[in-house]
Amino acid sequence: MPMTTAPTARWNDRRLLLTAVLGSVAVFAFDVQLPLGIAVTALYGLVVLLGLFVRWPKYPLWASIAVTLLTVAGALISPEGGDTRLGFENRALTLVGVWVTAWLVAGYARVGRALDRSVKDLADTNFALDQAAIVAVTDVKGRINYVNDKFVEISKYSRGELLGRDHRLINSGYHSKEFIRNLWQTIGGGRIWRGEIRNRAKDGTYYWVDTTIVPFLDERGQPYQYMAIRYDITERKLSEERLREQAALARLGEMAAVVAHEVKNPLAGIRGALQVIGGRLPAASRDRAIVGDIVARLDSLNEIVHDLLVFARPREPKLAPLPLATLLEDTAALLKKDPEHAGVSVTIEGDRPVIQADAEQLQTVFLNLFLNAAQASGTSSDVRVAIAKEDGVCRVAITDRGPGIPADMRDRIFEPFFTTKHRGTGLGLPTARRVIERHHGTIEFACPPGGGTTVTVTLPVNAK
Template identity: 30%
Template sequence: MDEAFRRQDEIGSDEREGRRRLLLLVLVRAGVFAVLLLAIWLIDAPGGTMPERRHPGALWGLAGAVIAFTVAYTVRLRRPLSRSGLHAQIQILYDVLLASILVTLTGGVESPMTFLYALPVISATFFLGRRGVFWVAGLCCLILGALFLLENRGVLALGRPPPAGLRVAYMLMLNFSVFLGVAFLSGMLGEQLRRTGRELRKTEKSLERVQALHRDIVTSLKSGLVALDSEGRVSLVNPVAARILGAEREEALGRPAVEILPALKPLLSQSPGARQDGSLRTEVNHRRTTDGREIPVGLTLSPLFHPDGTSAGMLIHMQDLTEFRAMEAVAKRAEQMAALGEMAAVVAHEIRNPLGSISGSVQMLEQSGRLDEAERKLLGIARRETERLSSLVSDFLLFARPRPPGLVETDLGDIVADTVEAFRASRGEDAPDIRIQPGEARARVDPDQFRQVLWNLLQNAADAVGPGGRVDIDCRREASWAILEVRDDGPGIPAEDRQRIFDPFFTTKEKGSGLGLAIVSRIAEAHGGRVEYLPGDGRGSRFRVRFLGVGP
């Protein structure tokens, strides 16, 4: 297919080149004929020579025909030609005919215009090739020989006695030699010109392919590439680099690089000798002008050299390290959680057993009938704090050493309804107004862990809105994801705290453990999904958890 398109392109290019040459031939003919008419007019003027050989009426009629032919063909050549070779042959035959008429009108054997036959011979060089040139030269010799013989025999009367036979033979030999000599030289030069033209077009095509390959490589790079000239101005920037820098490609070209990436200034100010032995690798922070966001950018600066070894500028390879830094943070957090998990086993063993003993002892004391009201109140406080501490240890263990999810295909709507009912019962009169929006979603989840995710989100929402506040739950399908969304109309989360809400032990509550949302995040990641916080419309908060959906 590509070869067919390339061939079609070459045919179109040849057709345009043929039209250009034909137009040039038509205009050159008109110019030459205008000069000849001026010369003939000067000869025919008072004081001119050989007025008996002139035919003013025929000459001016011929001039009109040439003008009409030139105008008609100029208009025709504005449109594509299906057979440019045929049109070239018509033009050359027309030139031969025109030369024959002018020779006849200006003296025949003694005409000074016989050189005009050399013009179609030269024209044929550009259209017909070497063989065609000799064919045209032979045609010119044949026609001129016929004209001279007709004049010698008296058939062609030009207003003077017929020329002598020796004179005719001499003039024919002279002109034939000129025509054939011109044919030989022009054919040889034309062949060389065509060969050079073919090589030039081949070179141009190769250059275009190399340029296209270069452009495709630079455009397809997954990292940023910027080239600077010797003055530090941007001479090349690929789309990825433009996106990293936050600048349009057209705006970046020609500008000093330090205006687009100010962090380059200390790097470019180093002496060239400090970098010629190798590339300079570093990392900078860049604030993009498009969104004002500061991102980490990895840079590799490499010097560019001309073939003679002189400096040609600088090549800068850049990469947005935002995702890389995020992956590093995830890996670091995973290491911390692994260490935390080891410590959790020790904590659970050292704390839970004593807590169980304390809780059991308090319960036994509460059953004693010899306690007064103050003592019972103190024991109630001790029991509640023991239960709170036990719950905190359970959350800590759930976060630090979560069990692998046991995935089963589940209708999330059923779990949502059961969990909401249990949550309302646990809150009693302090429960907010919880509304479940209609929707269906099926996913492969661990039902207990999904219930834990929803419970923690409901607990956060209820604490935020208080009794009488509103909480909406939406469970739906989006593409390949099953979405659980919990919205509330509370005060929302301050912007400065939003980046830390999923960190363990971060809380803004007076008695919060800071593990609720961290547990939600861990469970979502274990299911191959994620949780994200979205500000509410005007106020409130939205937490959206994605799980891998199943079914249509």
């Protein structure tokens, strides 16, 4: 993008000025030497016309003054015509022509310079905008006609994949129909629309952009194209979400304390009393089986309350050297103890690093991930676990061959109480994320188009 004046422009000016000087000298020589007639002075007009190309604004004035002086000198020196009336009249007329030409040339040059400047200003403004923002231009139907480098970078599509395509290509499906309708109504009516939009990149990741869409209007006031200027606000959105989550967690923590006090203790009391009553009933009595059933239900209720407590008031991890592969093997054995998942085969392969972590907390996390994988893929299925250690980070990838997670659910699975299962609490993944983050690790899901799900947990080998 041109931000400076090209050096060739100055070089051109010098050549044009030289041509003007040589041209004037030539006309003067013809005028005084050759008997070509007094009309030859009209050729000075060409010298003045050069002003259309010279960028020096005073050129037409100085050229006209020089030409006037030369014409007068010519009239005085010239052997024929200098002393005739016709000669003087012709030269006077020529000079009028030269000055009118100079005036017109000066006017044109001024307009040309103003135009040049505004074209350059526009190019510079475009350059500045491209440096600062994500810019796209679409036609009225939303077909993309222009994207800048930042747009290409954030959307992860190539320019070729974007141009000519419908803007809906980057739609994330997050916003409601009314939201989108309001956007189109606003810009379709020629008004500027501002808002925050979540878009989808080519690799399926989402990004948030603060967006201003400006309609460009034709002479009838109808939009003929739209320019969208955006800023990446993904980081801000994420931290806002975290803040909201933390606030919700704080409230949940308070609630959990109440639950612990008001529910857990009476539950333990009821359970104890029932066991006493059950113990007194004859072994073969039907009532004893019923009491046993009630106790089992109380146990699962207690488990839910326990899950809630773990989630809402997690304790600080107690870090100690932990052989990760062994922990995963033990967890797989634990999973298979459950008759429902006895048929699941868990293959663990890869490195066998020892990391600094809280064994009990990580076992809860991996048991839930194994359970999710087993529950997603049915009774007798394959779960593959790959462990890799590189650059001080340990990566555990758990892959199942289940149906995967539907796209519209993917960003909800970490929400507390989000579950698609009949008897799930929806606390497994949010708890897992809290634990992993307290270990300064990450947890991510990927669902390849071929089906199945891979959860990847990364953990630092040494505690931070």
